[in-house]
Amino acid sequence: MISAWLPDAPWYVLAALPFVMLAAYTVFGATGFGSSIIAVPALAHVFPLTFAVPLVTALDCAAAANASLRQWRRAEFAEIRRILPTMLVGIAAGTTLLVNLPRAPALLALGVFVAAYGAYTLAGPREWRAVRPFWAWPIGLFGGVFSVLFGTGGPIYMVYLSARVGDKTALRATSSVLVTISVVIRTVVFVATGLLTHIPLLVTAAVLLPVMLGGYALGNRLHFALTRAGVMRLIALLLVANGVLLVARAVGLLRAG
Numbered sequence: 530m531i532s533a534w535l536p537d538a539p540w541y542v543l544a545a546l547p548f549v550m551l552a553a554y555t556v557f558g559a560t561g562f563g564s565s566i567i568a569v570p571a572l573a574h575v576f577p578l579t580f581a582v583p584l585v586t587a588l589d590c591a592a593a594a595n596a597s598l599r600q601w602r603r604a605e606f607a608e609i610r611r612i613l614p615t616m617l618v619g620i621a622a623g624t625t626l627l628v629n630l631p632r633a634p635a636l637l638a639l640g641v642f643v644a645a646y647g648a649y650t651l652a653g654p655r656e657w658r659a660v661r662p663f664w665a666w667p668i669g670l671f672g673g674v675f676s677v678l679f680g681t682g683g684p685i686y687m688v689y690l691s692a693r694v695g696d697k698t699a700l701r702a703t704s705s706v707l708v709t710i711s712v713v714i715r716t717v718v719f720v721a722t723g724l725l726t727h728i729p730l731l732v733t734a735a736v737l738l739p740v741m742l743g744g745y746a747l748g749n750r751l752h753f754a755l756t757r758a759g760v761m762r763l764i765a766l767l768l769v770a771n772g773v774l775l776v777a778r779a780v781g782l783l784r785a786g
Contacts, residue, residue, distance in 0.1 A: 536729040542575050550737050551744045553585075554592055558748020560701065564589055565680035570643045570771045574778060578627060578635050582680040583725045587734040588741045589680070590716050593709035595745065600702035605694050609707050611665035612672070612686065616711060619673020619682075624718050626678050637779035639679050644772025646684050650765035664689055676711050677718070683708055701752065 536543070553568035565585050572581035597604075630638075668689040676682025686707055694700040719725035 534728060534732045536576065536580065536733055538575055546572075546733070546737060547740045550588065550740045551747075554588070554741045554744030555748040555751065557589075557592055557596070558745040559751045560704075560748075563683060564592060565676075565682075566643065566646070566684055566768065569680040570639060570768070570775055573636060573639055573775060577632055578630075578639070578679070579724055580727075580730060582627065582677070583719045584730055584734055585680045586712055586715050586719060587725060587730070588737060589708070589712040591738060592741050592745050593705060593712045595742075596705040597702075597709040600698075600705050603696075603699045603702035604706040605690075605699060605703045606706075608665065608690060608693050608703060609710070611662055612669040612689070612707060613710065615666045615669035616673040616676075616682075617714070619670040619675075620677050620711070620714055620718060621673075623674040623677030624722065626674070627724075628722065630678075633779050633782035635678075636775050636782065640772045640775030640777075640779055642675070642679065642681070642772070643768050643775065646681075647765040647768030647770075647772060651762065651769065662693075673711070677715055682711055 549568055549571045553564040553571075556567055557564035565582075568585045569578070569581050572584070576584075668685060672682035672685040674682075675685055683704065687704060690700060690703055690707070694703050716725065725731075
């Protein structure tokens with residue numbers, strides 16, 4: 530039956546998926562990160578994180594690899610090497626949490642994180658001139674945890690990278706390469722744990738692949754037409770609203786339980 534090949538969700542949710550992914554990967558194409566921070570909170574209203582995060586990871590794998598192949602020459606690999614060791618530790622810890630964390634607390638944590646990051650971005654640009662290389666260690670650890678748990682390690686990495694890489698295009702390239710490494714590792718972990726082997730998830734990812742590519746192409750054009758500050762303000766507003774809705778949904782689930 531056809532239903533066996535599709536995720537368990539109402540038709541209007543499935544119809545909205547391409548529009549969510551188009552927006553998410555337009556942001557990724559424009560900034561070098563942000564697909565997960567847009568897509569995962571939106572999907573989490575309907576799907577468990579054990580479906581939403583691997584789905585976005587599968588699409589991220591193709592998007593990030595495509596971006597890195599185009600941009601890797603501009604990346605600052607010294608910064609990537611600093612972050613990588615503790616990022617691996619964080620990915621291992623995040624996988625354990627993703628598999629074992631109940632739905633309501635997971636939604637609550639995601640909502641708080643998303644809303645807090647949106648508010649942090651809305652507060653305006655900051656000068657982080659005092660950031661030292663050793664900050665790459667905690668950034669890698671927490672980025673690794675959140676990249677697996679919520680698919681949203683990119684914003685955490687960007688807090689560090691934006692203070693270390695001044696050029697806009699080099700920053701996007703560095704972020705893209707780091708996200709690619711993270712996504713490839715997560716993909717291997719999700720396949721090994723069985724989270725990325727379900728037929729409905731794989732079918733959904735395959736159907737959404739052209740949408741992802743279209744969003745990335747659009748975002749790549751917008752990268753040179755829009756200011757990064759303007760894009761980030763729009764993302765921040767969406768995140769605050771979505772984060773508040775996720776917290777409210779989680780509180781409702783906790784009360785019902």
